[in-house]
Amino acid sequence: MGSSNKALLNFLSGITFVVLWASASSATKIGLHSVQPLVLSIPRFILASALMLGIAHLFMKQSLPKTKLAWKKIAIYGFLNVGLYLGLYVVAMKEVSAGLGSLFIAINPVLIMLISTIWFRQPLKSVTVISFFLCMAGMLIAAYPLLDGSHASPLGLGLLLLSNISYSAGAIYFSKQNWDGMHILTINGWQTLFGCLYLLPFAIYFYQPTANVFDFGFIGAVVWLAIPASIIASLCWMSLLRDNPTKASAWLFLCPIAGFIIASVIMKEPLTWYTLAGVVLVIIGLYIVQRMKSARN
Template sequence: MPSFIVLSALWGSSFALIKVAVDAGTAPLWVALWRCLFGALALLVVCAVQRTPLPREPATWGHALVVAALLNAAPFALFAYGEQHVDSVLAGIFNATTPLLTLVFVLAIVADEKLTATRTAGLFLGFAGVLVVLGVWRGLVGGTLVGGLACLGATACYGAGFAYTRRFFSHREGGVAALSAVQIGCATLELAVLTAVTATAPNWPGWGAAVALVVLGVLGTGFAYILNLNVIRQAGPTIASTVTYVVPLWSTAIGAFLLSEPVSWNTFAGAALVIAGILVTRLGGAKKPVPAAPAAPTPQPAAD
């Protein structure tokens, strides 16, 4: 369906947009802050047009602060930092491990989720794919290791955030645009405080990078949330969750053809192993699939 294709393209292109910004000299924290700020403004406009009020319950805002830190502030900054050292192609493939890390955290905090032999095999298969992407036989040293670990740290945040969202946040009252606006707004505030304390003053990166940041925020971190909900409503959460498999295709194609990034055989082989691991974990799971892996996660994960 058109919404599914556009959604996967937006999330797949986010890694190339991040790469454009960091290559232009934008510090990782500022990439994350501008992304959240533009995304929050876009979602607030949607709420205003729809006349959707923001939630007022203190508990909702308290949980939103945690969700924002796990699903937005920390991973957005980590991906930007990681892409100072690795290509956007690799970052997109690392992002595809989110369902595997989500499963790990879901097993830890959701009582009705159980670890089975099939799920265990899927986890090992998926993380073997990560090692193939990294090319461990060449030695894990230098910038690739640093960048790869930063990207994996970002997906670990996503995993913890999805599990926390499933248990504490997704059932809160309010439309998806309102909850998303609260979440991204909280992330903006968190990053604003962090950049004020630790980062240098922002610099003008040039028109290309500036446009990339606006598109990354408005479309990839704002409008994509609405598209994700539409896909869930039209096709159901199971179909919506398959965006996990399509995002790396977009990130690889965009990185290779538009940014001229090299793509080696182990990149494709590792990506195939990661996706195979995700499929195996779902075969061995309960009736509810593990949430999808969006580049810009929502308060209602695609598989919940």
């Protein structure tokens, strides 16, 4: 492949990743207009895991995890990365705007850096602390005018923060494990299914028949979240990382901007100067962390 064609492919992959990844919050809000949070999550995880495992084991002929230790690793990863993270996230999205949901997701690189430093008892660098507080300040500023209306609540913001801490812990756990050459679709398929199983008892316990309408909004949200916003976006991201991790990280800066634009257009959520100021602070915090990671490499 020529350099110009490769550059075009990377550009299209980056744009696709940003749009699909940023659209997840708005798709979640649309689904939540029809059903309860966990009722939205369970079918999404079943569909996504079935597709990934079908491709991995039926078409690619990948083998099943071979040892109890491998299954244990997948189960732990599924608890952190799907059960706890996405379980808390979808409940939080009942309380906050789609734009804020996208903004919180964008700070994961900062949380990963901070948690990794604490987890492995490394010296806490000032740039890590500064980037973290910039991101936190940005999110609070963006959320401030929304607290008076129906677009945000302290409970929702707290759940969003906890969910992203779980995601960051899962990402660190994943990176530190020896997966013995297991294919990424095998890992993701089974960990998504495990996450679904963790959430299923809660979905059954809290299920209220009158609170759920299984209409086109519900079906569309499930399909969009399972395929474009999860599988396709992840494949684009992995393609970008494989080509150039440093350049790939630059696309993360566009995700919060795209998230607020999509939420404004589709969900009619308000855009204010507080939104702009909050997004700018989050992007600066992300930039500091990405510069530090690039310097390490």
